[in-house]
Each structure stands twice: as C-alpha cells, then as structure tokens.
Amino acid sequence: MMARTVYRLSLRLLVTRGRLAALVAVGAVAILLGGVVRAGGADVDKGKAVYDVLDAYCLGVLAPIVALVFASAALGDPAEDGTLVYLWLKPVARWQIVVGALAASLTVALPLVVVPSVVAAEASGVGHGVVGAAAAAGTLSVLAYTTIFLGLGLKVKRALVWGLAYVLIWEGAVARTGRGAARLAVHVYARSVLARMADRPEPKLAIAPFTSVFVPLVVAALAVVLAIWLLTRAEVA
Amino acid sequence: MTIVAEKVTKTFRDVVALSEVSFSIGPGVTALLGPNGAGKSTMLRILCGLTPASEGSVEILGRDPRRDPGLFRSVGLVPQQEALFDPLTGLQFVLVGAELQGLADPGAAARRAVELVELDVTDRRPVRAYSKGMRQRIKVAHALVHDPEVVLLDEPLEGLDPRQRLRMIDLFRRLGDEGRTVLVSSHVLDEVEKFGSRVLVIAQGRLAAEGDFRAIRELMDDRPHRLRLGTDRPRELAAGLLAGGVVVGAWVTNAESITVDTVDVAAFRRALARVARERSARLREVVPLDDDLDSVFRYLVARR
Numbered sequence: 001m002m003a004r005t006v007y008r009l010s011l012r013l014l015v016t017r018g019r020l021a022a023l024v025a026v027g028a029v030a031i032l033l034g035g036v037v038r039a040g041g042a043d044v045d046k047g048k049a050v051y052d053v054l055d056a057y058c059l060g061v062l063a064p065i066v067a068l069v070f071a072s073a074a075l076g077d078p079a080e081d082g083t084l085v086y087l088w089l090k091p092v093a094r095w096q097i098v099v100g101a102l103a104a105s106l107t108v109a110l111p112l113v114v115v116p117s118v119v120a121a122e123a124s125g126v127g128h129g130v131v132g133a134a135a136a137a138g139t140l141s142v143l144a145y146t147t148i149f150l151g152l153g154l155k156v157k158r159a160l161v162w163g164l165a166y167v168l169i170w171e172g173a174v175a176r177t178g179r180g181a182a183r184l185a186v187h188v189y190a191r192s193v194l195a196r197m198a199d200r201p202e203p204k205l206a207i208a209p210f211t212s213v214f215v216p217l218v219v220a221a222l223a224v225v226l227a228i229w230l231l232t233r234a235e236v237a
Numbered sequence: 238m239t240i241v242a243e244k245v246t247k248t249f250r251d252v253v254a255l256s257e258v259s260f261s262i263g264p265g266v267t268a269l270l271g272p273n274g275a276g277k278s279t280m281l282r283i284l285c286g287l288t289p290a291s292e293g294s295v296e297i298l299g300r301d302p303r304r305d306p307g308l309f310r311s312v313g314l315v316p317q318q319e320a321l322f323d324p325l326t327g328l329q330f331v332l333v334g335a336e337l338q339g340l341a342d343p344g345a346a347a348r349r350a351v352e353l354v355e356l357d358v359t360d361r362r363p364v365r366a367y368s369k370g371m372r373q374r375i376k377v378a379h380a381l382v383h384d385p386e387v388v389l390l391d392e393p394l395e396g397l398d399p400r401q402r403l404r405m406i407d408l409f410r411r412l413g414d415e416g417r418t419v420l421v422s423s424h425v426l427d428e429v430e431k432f433g434s435r436v437l438v439i440a441q442g443r444l445a446a447e448g449d450f451r452a453i454r455e456l457m458d459d460r461p462h463r464l465r466l467g468t469d470r471p472r473e474l475a476a477g478l479l480a481g482g483v484v485v486g487a488w489v490t491n492a493e494s495i496t497v498d499t500v501d502v503a504a505f506r507r508a509l510a511r512v513a514r515e516r517s518a519r520l521r522e523v524v525p526l527d528d529d530l531d532s533v534f535r536y537l538v539a540r541r
Contacts, residue, residue, distance in 0.1 A: 001336070001339065002336075002337055002339065005333060005336040009322065009333055012322075012324055013322060081318075081320040082316065082318035083320050083321065085287060085314070085316050085318075086321075086322070086333070086334065086379065088287065089285055089287070089309050089312070089314050090306070090309050090334070090337040090338060091307050091308070091309045091310045091337075091338065091339065092306060093306065094306070235287070235288045235289075236287040236288070237287075237318065
C-alpha cells in the first residue's frame, strides 16, 4: 500500500512534459538509424549495421541517459528540494520508499529505451533475432543503470552531472581500455547479451554468457540495498 | 514528558549549531523562540530524526525518532521549507500524507484536514499556484491529517496575513488544550506571546532561557539597555546621569554624543530631561542601540 502510494507520487513527479519530449526525441533517433540501415545498399552488412546502432546508440547512449534522468531524480529531486521530508516523516519502512521510487523510474525508463530499440531493430529489416536481442539487452541495461542511479541521486548533489561523467568518461572511454575496467561497465555486459542473442561475433572484452546476465542482476540488487541504506542514514533537508 | 532532549549538540564541520541543549516538554503549547539562525530549525530537525545529533540524545514518546519510523504515526511536522509536491492539488498533497500514514479512510481524513485549515477541498489548482499563506496552511493540514499526538511546527505563521495568523494561533492553542504536545518555533516575540505558553529561548545554539512567557518577558525587560544620546555637552550630561544614579555606565563617544547603560528605562526617561536642564545640555537625540531581538537573546545567553 505504502510503496504503491510512493510509486504513484514518484510517477507524477517524474513525468514532466519536458523530460518526456526530450527523451522521446532521443529514442526517435534510434528508430531513424534503424530506418537508415534498412535503406542501405546491397553492399551494406545490415546485421552488423543494426548491431552497431543497438550497441553504440541504444545501449551506449539511450539506456544510460534515460535511466539517469529518471532514476537520479526519483529520490534525488525530493532530497534536494526538501520534499523528501514528506516521505521520510511517515511510518513507512525505508525499503518501501526505495521500491516505490525504483518502480516508478523503471515504468518510465523501460518503454522509453526498449520500445525505440525494438522498433529500430524491426525497422532495419534484419530479422526477429535481433529484435529479441534488443529487447533483452535494453531491459537488462535499464534495470542496472536505474538501480545504480537511484542511489546516486540520494548520495550526491547534481547527480545528473556525476552520472553523465560516469557514462561518458568511464563507460565511454576507460572501460574500453582493458578487461578489468570493462567488468565495471554495465554497457559491456549488455553488449555481450546483445551480441550473443543477435548471433553476432563475440565483441572485444565480451563477458561469459551466464556472467553477463547474472552480474547486472546482482549489481541491481546490491544497488537497491545500498539505496535503502543511504535513505535510512540520510540527513533530510 | 513527551519530548526529551538531553545535552544535544550539533556541529556542521567547524560550526556549532547547537551546544548541549537540554529540555523536556509535555502536553500543551510550547514556543521555541529565537532569532533567525539561532538553531531552532536544527533542533526541530533533530527532534524529528531528520538529522542526527552530533552528541546527546532526543526522545519523543520514549522512542528514538532517528531509528523508529513507526513513531511518525504519532508525530506531525510542519517544516520550514516551502517546497511541496508541486503538480498535486492541495487535497492530493494531504491525501498522500493520509495514505502514507496508513489511515483507514485517507480521503475523508484529507478532506477534514484541508477544511481544518480553511482551504477549499474542491480547489483544482496545483499547489505550485498557491500563495505563501496557502502553502503554509496546506503544510499544516498535511502534518495534522493523522491526528498526531505530537505536533512540531517550524515558523508556521510566516507568510500568513493577520487574520490567518490569529486563526492558526487559535488552532495551535486548541491542539494544546486537547492534550497534544505542540512545539512551535518562531523568531517573533509578539507572536509567541499570543500562544500564552511555556517558552524555550534558543540563541547562538544554546538554550538561553526557559519558562512561562511572562517570566521570560520580565527577564527581557529587566536587562540593561544601551542608548546613544546626542548632546552639545557630553561630559556634563554623562556626569549628571551617573550622579543621579539612573545609569549604570556612561561613556563619551565623541564631542557630540554619549553612550549610556541603564537597567530601568522608564526611570531613565523620567530623569533625562531634568538632568539635561540642570547641566544646561541640549539634547538632540536619544537612540536605543540594542532593542533588536538579537541583542535581547545575546543578553540572555550571556547571563546563563
């Protein structure tokens, strides 16, 4: 009951016209790129081209950005503007607040990432295998990013900036340099799932099949526990 | 006692916001009085568990507010900050509070609370469109929706017009008369007087005085007052006032003014014109130098 109230409230606060319009536009770019792949000449390897779109754009840009915008705001905005006090001073277990906010973030972020990814894969005309791969990798990616950025919103001010720095600097650059760093990047796990399901050659720094699914799920679970712990110990403005 | 604070100290890096503040309060209205920045909001935040004390402890109804969310079934807070859940209507904002309290009929409770603060339950405007006074009142409704035993209010009268202030003061007194423990913070002396209540005075992070309002008022009136007197014969006037025993100290500030300390302003005013006439001194101005509330609080802190 309580988590449901937090969920409805968070959804109401998260979904603003500005956010929605901007992120739908970012998703539309994926669909456009899928169409470009389909329109490509006979000499284009469409399977590889759509895989590159899904990997570089959908998993590398769309998923982390959408998850960051909503998840970091779900508890981060109330913490920053002081309205968290109206949730905190209630006889509600802290996990219910976190779960409600997380569910609201996922409710918005998942369709904004998975739908454009799936439509882009479908639009490329490559086949159903890549469509399923786009859906699975997108879902895994959003789940991991959302849980991580939910806690980040509670921990730091201007979480959007810190999250962007993580996505661009760590995931975009550092994680490409070696296997150790790659294991600390959500994108690398999601890419491994995408490549395997889309029947593409194993990418550089690929993660083993079981690990590529198991680790993001464990990270997501740990991130939720961390967010609950952070909320319990939070100094509420 | 409903609320007990035991040697509460709060520091923010090098800044001591509260220093060993101890008090206990029971049912009825208690005012937490102090100038802006004195530590009142910090004290209320610690009492609610929103921030931990650096040292010392607080208890509400015998429970630790920092560790026991269940306690908030019995506690309502009106925080100082203005931010609300902006897209919601006033009724929806209070309804969220009622639902999170797990009330059996949250809708009815929310309507009752909104009507209690004399706002319109049919108002469809989001709270972002509310005036400051309306925002204050909807915060009070949110805090009272679950009929709490303990009510903490941080500057709840700010932004209200005089009529709303009186109604709100009346509401707080009524809550106190019903046996609830009501702690209201304010930096306005006259406002606190209207609560007709027990007073805790906080200044510079310390508990400066506590007790019945009338006793605090007398304490404040009995303190030394400092005034600047503009005159063409400063030395003669200072000597005359000292000789007359109506000042406890007098200093020549410059060729045209003196500064005096007096503990009895009324007697001083009666004697001043006579002494000036006797000393052939022309009085140009009489300026109180410490009538602001801050100096009153500083005095109270210094005498403890």
